[in-house]
Amino acid sequence: MKRKLEELNLLDDFLFGTIMSHPLYGKRFARILVRTILNRDIKVLKIVSQQNYYGQDTDRHGARLDVYIEEENGILQGEVNASNIYDIEPDQTSDKAAQDSLPKRVRFYRAAIDSKSLQSGVDYSRLKNVIIIMILSYDPFGFDRMVYTVRNHCVEEPDMKYEDGALNLFLYTRGKSGVITQELKELLQYLENTSWQNAVSESLKEVQSMVDQVKCDKEVSISYMKSYERDRMIRSEGRIEGRTDELVKSIHEFLSDLGTIPESVAARIDNEKDLDILRRWLKTAGKSTSIEEFAKHLF
DSSP: OOGGGGGGGTHHHHHHHHHHTTTTTHHHHHHHHHHHHHHOHHHHHHHEOOOOOOOOOOOOOOHHHHHHHHEEEEEETTEEEEEEEEEEEOOOOOHHHHHHHHHHHHHHHHHHHHHSSSSOOOOGOOOEEEEEEEEEOOOSSSOSSEEEEEEOOOSSOTSSOOSSEEEEEEEEEEESSSSOHHHHHHHHHHSSSSSSGOOOOOHHHHHHHHHHHTTTOHHHHHHHHHHHHHHHHHHHHHHHHHHHHHHHHHHHHHHHHHOOOOHHHHTTTTOOHHHHHHHHHHHHHOOOOSSHHHTTTOO
16 A cells, blocks of 8 residues: 555655755765765765656665766775766565566666766776665565675686776665674664654754655655556556456467357357457467467457
């Protein structure tokens, strides 16, 4: 069931994306996140927004980019004055298939960013570093770690440097293992349980003030209502499509078993056009090698 706007926490895609892209709060929110997660400040940044509304529901995060951060003159893996892109994605899905496919989803995110970050004819050395940070309410790899840091490396020579500018961080809000800063522990707890009670630092209190202001914004409320209606329509279309698929399958099975049109059935069809359609369906059912092939002849 769709939760009310005031009930959302910052692991909800809509609220997170709305604050990140907010004209007043977005940059400050981004700086607090990156500073707490990576333990360093961002000086010059730009918020790149991909769309107006963030998420089709508050339980699952689709494979798309809503908003990311561009930084000039930053640092990554010892590289000074680096051009960095940070894609920070909250995810609290309970769908096991979606959880299992997380590494491939992150791969997709990176490909989408890389495809836009290098203009035609520009040398590959100018390709920006991409840091993807997934904030998760589930353990993505089963080791109960608060932080999983993933980089590409050479299998035969694990200590060999392979600096391709790609870095993935998976943050598990309920993790117990690993050594991280107290500030990051507090942030992870707060993101999943966004309230004044859990805003235990000055930075988190500042974020909570942003959350309160955004939740009271009438335009945000309208956007959230629109996202709810869009989600409801998508679910409705999915149910209709599912029922249609079942109907096509039933028709195919019935006609395949029937083989020929019984005289008793043909006698009850007084419209020659309808009878021709039934004959064509019957013939197609016998030749089709799949439901999809058969369905092409029905619509």
